[in-house]
Amino acid sequence: MLTVKANITELATSTINIGVEQYFNNRFSVSLPVSYNPWTFSDNRKIKHLAFQPELRRWFGETFRGSFIHVQSFIGLQLHYLYYNAGGIGIPFGMFPDPKNTRYQGHGAGGGLTYANQFGLGGRWRGEVGTTLVFSYLWYDSYECKTCGSFKGSGTRRYVGPGKSSLSIVYLTAIYALY
Template sequence: MMRVWRLYREKVIISIVLGLIVAVRGDAQSFSLSNNVVYSATLTPNLGFETRVDSTWTVGLWGGFRPWPTDDKALRKYRHLSLDLYTRKWTRGTPWRGFYYGFDALWIHYNLSNLKLNYFGMFGDARHRRMQGNLYGGGSFAGYAWDLGSGFGVDVQTGVDLSWTRYRVYDCVHCGAPVARKNKVYLLPKAAVDLVYSF
């Protein structure tokens, strides 16, 4: 039973969170969809869904998924799945307009190899080896949203997450047993430029 729970716990948690978000409020002008164009520039499809809790608070779930290269024998890998559950406080009293601040909880599953980027010391082991693991984090952020009319808007934000990752290191991109298991803690900065549609 514990093995089954370990295999499906993320899916169960995501389903519960999505159900809660949808159940919070169901009237018009209370939802938004967003796409982080900074994240899209890394060829990672992503989408955020957010709903109003009251006149000043919203809660949302954002995710990105980069499945390629799908060939396990490819030398360079940057495959990952990320989910970010967040809440925002809108200082003007109207969601999706003006200044806001918020808090988030982050989870990322990644499979990386032959990467030349180091991103604040996180991916050093992936330069000549493969690393695969999970990252968990939580933090805060702030930003500003512009209403462009007809439900469309632009949202910019920056923040930081205190994150912990546990991963395995492999000698090659497609091989058996790991050569090392590591745990690391990072202060992870983040930035986003979102295109938003609210309805």
């Protein structure tokens, strides 16, 4: 069975996203989400990025089963790669030293551990709530935040902390016995 999903948390930050998930036995699935944010806001504020976050999931029950009352939990091992161009905004958790006054442009890669719950919403629709603890290695060039700002330098950062939080709507593309 294949599912299609959208992360509402990312949509709230103007990030376009879609994911597909395929199960390959009653306890495992592979999720392949992609997110993209191409927007620049007033005062050159931006969180532009393109991110890929494949994840192997181990379910504590059969995959994609459960009603609203019956919640299915899983843990996942995630990898991620992203290209980003962000600045002029408060980026949480100390990921960058001065995100409000500096623009950071570069690449990042890493992995993480996810814990989440999925529950039925009726018919083929499901909800999913989860969070990921990540380790990321970030390569970047930094610039003054104003448009076409002066180059400030290059650097790398290691980040360990909260990563993707998700509140997702999931659609099952084929009916699977929902209890």
